[in-house]
């Protein structure tokens with residue numbers, strides 16, 4: 519279960535009253551997710567999701583909530599944070615930061631086909647275009663400095679095979695980041711964790727429409743290409759092997775390019791960025807596996823999945839920087 523902080527009806531009602539959203543009609547803890555405590559909140563004023571943030575701080579959250587607000591105002595299908603009379607979107611519950619955002623309709627598409635990948639690709643590119651005038655800045659907190667620190671802490675705990683892979687990939691990624699080509703990649707505020715379980719689809723089977731994307735709490739300023747690579751590594755692979763499925767991958771990229779064509783450098787660096795994206799999630803999963811939080815009641819995600827994805831991407835990627 520993923521309710522680390524219990525929230526009662528009185529807590530929820532107090533927040534709804536502050537936000538002018540009327541009487542509470544339903545409150546239910548959400549089991550999915552491993553980062554935060556989440557609740558479905560139904561009220562006179564609409565259907566919402568209440569999140570109590572377990573690891574993120576009051577300082578970090580304005581960026582995430584501001585990004586969701588910015589994208590929602592531009593018509594992108596993302597949860598819109600509820601705002602009080604003073605313009606606040608960030609509140610406190612039991613001493614922890616909390617926010618209420620609109621609830622998306624639909625459900626996850628956990629076995630996406632070409633049709634779903636096209637919709638995701640197009641929406642991702644629209645998100646990338648929409649942040650050109652987003653004023654807040656926060657780096658990707660799972661970027662290179664975090665990867666280096668996490669790799670150093672993990673290395674003594676890994677098998678010889680894992681350690682060799684990690685050392686070699688870190689070396690490659692440091693070279694990549696220092697290269698002139700990488701430095702010319704366009705950047706902006708990106709989602710950075712847009713896996714298939716962070717999107718909703720609704721409609722009849724075979725004709726589902728993307729109803730929205732959510733969970734912006736790993737967002738940060740990074741290259742748009744990294745964001746695209748995260749999606750390709752999750753939406754367009756054969757899950758058991760980590761192999762990239764050509765039809766879904768090319769459909770996702772082609773749909774992306776209808777909204778935001780990639781430059782020649784972006785095309786060239788995409789395989790290397792898919793390695794970066796695989797490394798980022800291999801590291802976070804290894805970190806959760808070897809250093810679980812005390813209150814963690816869940817089985818952490820399997821790190822070996824992203825080790826397989828990384829090995830697959832390394833077999834594909836060429837090294838020209």
Ligand SMILES: Nc1ncnc2c1ncn2[C@@H]1O[C@H](COP(=O)(O)OP(=O)(O)OP(=O)(O)O)[C@@H](O)[C@H]1O
Nearest residue numbers: 548550551552553554556567597620621622732733
């Ligand atoms: N705005 C939303 N609209 C509809 N459902 C949502 C929304 N936000 C969250 N959910 C539901 O709550 C579940 C848990 O949310 P989420 O995936 O963000 O968990 P988390 O613990 O915050 O993060 P993580 O995915 O990183 O573990 C989702 O799978 C989804 O079903």
Ligand SMILES: N[C@@H](CCO)C(=O)O
Nearest residue numbers: 711713799802803819
């Ligand atoms: N998407 C991450 C979980 C954190 O959101 C993973 O699959 O490892």
